[in-house]
Amino acid sequence: MPKKLIVVFLLTLASSCGVLTSTIPQPKKEFRGVWVATVVNIDWPKNGLDTVEKQKEDFLKILDFYQNLNYNAVIVQVRATGDAFYASEYAPWSRFLTGTEGENPKWKEDPLAWMIEQAHSRGLEFHAWLNPYRATFDLNTDILSPEHDYNTNPDWMVKYGTKYYYNPGLPQVQEKFTSIIKELTSSYAIDGVHFDDYFYPYTIKDEVFNDSTTYYNCSLPNQSLEDWRRSNVDSLIKKSYATIKEIKPWVSFGVSPFGVWKNKSTDPRGSETQAGQTTYENLYADPLLWMENGWLDYIAPQIYWSLELPVASHKTLVNWWAKNSANTQVYIGNGAYKVRNNSDLAWEKKKELPNQFKLARQTPEISGNILFSAKSLMENNPDVVSYLKKKYYKWPALTPEINGGQKQPSENIDIIGKVQSDDFLTLTIAHNDAIQYALVYKSGKRTASELKAKKLLDKIFIEAESNQVQIPKSVLKGKRIAVTFLDRYGRESQPTILHLNQISGYGRKR
Structure with a gap:
């Protein structure tokens, strides 16, 4: 047998017998998170009218599933539309939990404290996910509690499309949200506070976000509307970070912005993409500035497209965020909800999602992934789950250290x-x-x-x-x-x- 053929044969035999180790890195520290969406009961609870026992059972199924997959964090939505999944001085009980907004006739214990305890007992971090500016999910305001800000502070509201939003330019809105952050961080043993991508709303054609009066009264001389709006979001991020760190410096603060900061066609620093909307120009959010100023512990851009999608390639965007990060842990947000459920046929492949995790692992600046959303892998595609467990999550991992934490060496514990x-x-x-x-x-x-x-x-x-x-x-x-x-x-x-x-x-x- 020729020498080259012998080498090929031996390599093939070694590989098939498991002699060769996998080339996929298996880090000891890696953030493995999953978003648990509660708005309109996407992931949990299944129904606000379910009994407490049923709600608890369903929540534990989520925790157990992801613990078995060697995940180490859950990011649970505790404020979705100006409401709360806990007893709050500043927001009514969420109807997505209790069935009727502002009322809680069934939970005798604190539901958020219970969720945190259950997560911790399984070795999972608990990050409290809040939506800062979305006030309602639709225009049916009759279902809102009398204590909802729509009713108590109607001058804070801006109708846009089919929803109401808080006006980010009002100082009172920022003060209210800072109080919410303070209450949550002080009262609960959370490991993190998390904002998603909804700052100013995604642009709707022929609709106007009517904050002109606030702009006239609150903007600086010669400040454009766009820069003023971005400054409002910047202020929210800065105040939130400072509030958290003043109370509990070990609680991390993270944001998951839309995956495209800017297209290169409008800014040389932008990505080689053709996104119809961008986080900077449409949502008025500038996460690059937040990272540069050290206002975040982690950022998790939502890169929900397939690896080679021409207009917004997952591969291109992972590399872009890796090169444009600073002072911050970078985790990639992955759209597991698209697996075999999207017009982009790339998602039909078993390895599309795993290969996205592989790319993150092979990119030194990336320290983990967050999956949207919890039910995506629980309800369908067991072959993908099995492959992920075998190739990527066979062993557990610890979450990365928090940037900005105390830097003294780890001491011996007697x-x-x-x-x-x-x-x-x-x-x-x-x-x-x-x-x-x-x-x-x-x-x-x-x-x-x-x-x-x-x-x-x-x-x-x-x-x-x-x-x-x-x-x-x-x-x-x-x-x-x-x-x-x-x-x-x-x-x-x-x-x-x-x-x-x-x-x-x-x-x-x-």
């Missing part, structure tokens, strides 16, 4: 007690309010200086007031484990090796 029972190994640690999770790894004979994701056995949430960690006996593998601790900023402590056979009571029969 384990001052170890007790083995029939079901748990309970560790007592020197109390540290900054610690949020204990990480348990399988450890070999060597030191645990290189703890890889595939060695991670469990991620255990630690309540703020607790100094104990209960490790289920079912996850304890081998003779040794390594334990590290993760603080709220996402920094991991140095490992402690535990020799299980040296712990009193370990291995005893029940």
